[in-house]
Amino acid sequence: MTLFRLDASILPATSASRALADLVESEWTTAHPDSTVTRRDLAQDPVPATVWADAVTGSFAQEGQRTAGQIAARELATTFADELISADALLFAVPLYNYGVSQHFKTWFDLAYTDPRIDPTGTALRGKPATLVTVLGGNYAPGTPKEGWDHSTAWLRRVLEDVWGLDLRVVQRPFTLVGVNPMLDAFTDTAQELKDAAEQSARRHGREIAARVTAA
Numbered sequence: 001m002t003l004f005r006l007d008a009s010i011l012p013a014t015s016a017s018r019a020l021a022d023l024v025e026s027e028w029t030t031a032h033p034d035s036t037v038t039r040r041d042l043a044q045d046p047v048p049a050t051v052w053a054d055a056v057t058g059s060f061a062q063e064g065q066r067t068a069g070q071i072a073a074r075e076l077a078t079t080f081a082d083e084l085i086s087a088d089a090l091l092f093a094v095p096l097y098n099y100g101v102s103q104h105f106k107t108w109f110d111l112a113y114t115d116p117r118i119d120p121t122g123t124a125l126r127g128k129p130a131t132l133v134t135v136l137g138g139n140y141a142p143g144t145p146k147e148g149w150d151h152s153t154a155w156l157r158r159v160l161e162d163v164w165g166l167d168l169r170v171v172q173r174p175f176t177l178v179g180v181n182p183m184l185d186a187f188t189d190t191a192q193e194l195k196d197a198a199e200q201s202a203r204r205h206g207r208e209i210a211a212r213v214t215a216a
Contacts, residue, residue, distance in 0.1 A: 001032045001034070001035035001036070001088050001213065002035060002036045002037070002038055002086060002087045002088050002089075003025065003028050003029075003032075003035060003036070003037045003038070003087060003088065003089050003090075003091060004037075004038045004040070004083050004084060004086075004087035004089070004090050004091065005021065005025060005037055005038070005039050005040070005090075005091040005092075005093070006039075006040045006041075006042065006090075006091070006092050006093065006094075006105075006108070007021065007039070007040075007041050007042065007043065007093045008042045008043065008092075008093065008094045008095065008102040008104045008105045008108075009043060009093065009095050010043045010104070011043075012041075012043060012044070015093075015095070016095070016135040016173060016176040017093040017094065017095045017133050017134065017135045018093055020093065020133045020135070020171055020173060020198055020199065020202045021091055021093035021133045021202075023199060023202040023203050023206060024091055024131050024133065024171070024202050024203075024205060024206035024209075025037060025091060025206065026203075026206065027202075027203055027205075027206025027207045027210060028089065028091075028206050028209065028210045030210075031207065031210035031211065031214065032210060032213070032214075035088075038083055038086075038087060040080075040083065040108075042102075042104035042105060042107075042108055043104060046104055046107070047076075047104070047107045047108050047111055048107075049107055050069070051069075051072070051073040051076060051077075051107075051111055052073070052107065052110040052111050052114070054067070054069045054070045054072070054073035054074075055070070055073035055074050055076075055077050055111055055114040056114060057070060058070030058071065058073060058074050059074070059114065073111065074114070076111060077111050077112060077114045077115045078115055080108065080111060080112035080115070081112055081115035081117050081118050081124070084112065084118065084124075084125060084128075085117060085118070085124050085125065087128075088128075088129075088213045089128065089129045089130065089131075089209045089210070089212070089213055090128060090129070090130035090131070090166065091130070091131050091133070091209075092105075092130065092131070092132045092133065092156075092160070093133040093134075094132065094133070094134050094152070094156060095134065095135045095136075095176075096134065096135065096136045096137065096150060096152045096153070097152075099149050099150065099151050099152075100151045100152055101151070101152045101155055101156065102152070105156075109159060113159075113163075118164060120163065123165075125164040125165060125166055126164070126165030126166075127165060127166075127167055128166055128167060129166075129167045129169075129208075129209040129212040129213060130160060130166040130167065130168050130169070130209070131168070131169045131170075131171060131202075131205045131206065131209055132156055132157070132160060132168060132169070132170045132171070133171045133172075133202065134152065134153055134156060134170070134171070134172050134173075135172070135173045135174075135176045135198075136150060136153075136172070136173070136174040136175070136176065137175075137176050137177035137181075138174065138175065138177060138184075139174040139175050139187070139190075139194075140174070141174065153170070153172065157170065167212065169205040169208060169209065171198055171201045171202045171205055172198065173194060173195060173198035174191075174194055175187055175190065175191035175194055175195075176191075178190075178191035179191070
């Protein structure tokens with residue numbers, strides 16, 4: 001039994017997304033104490049920005065005519081796909097950065113996506129249980145002053161749920177900058193409520209993916 005966990009936060013010591021993912025993982029390991037957790041930390045081991053282009057261009061080159069960079073990129077894409085395909089459940093912890101998708105995650109996804117086993121049909125991953133943990137420094141929910149400024153969560157759901165066909169659960173915690181940015185001090189109570197709700201959601205989804213694998 002294997003859980004694959006990916007972290008994209010660049011601040012591991014204070015990461016809200018990692019803290020929530022820890023709760024998901026804890027529920028998983030409680031249910032499956034003998035399982036293995038395979039980890040990929042994109043902040044500690046970032047994917048070079050050039051490898052996607054090398055993987056794409058390498059796919060068009062004839063065998064024996066690929067550059068060393070193209071060969072290495074295609075091998076790394078295979079490794080990424082292997083990690084996803086071989087796992088029984090998946091856990092992604094991806095914060096919102098500058099109102100958009102983490103560049104670390106986007107580079108990782110683009111490279112993994114070049115592997116034909118998880119191409120647009122998503123056949124190799126379809127139905128696999130997964131949890132996405134995402135955190136937002138502000139609050140971009142309907143009715144807020146910056147409604148619609150979260151350009152990450154919808155994209156993450158699109159590629160994980162619709163493209164790869166994962167059986168996806170989403171944990172989202174807004175207002176993580178409350179207590180950090182004094183301009184948000186007025187939202188302290190709301191932020192605590194949202195944090196508590198996210199932690200409950202993380203625990204619940206951790207139990208759900210663990211049970212989903214047990215029942216499979």
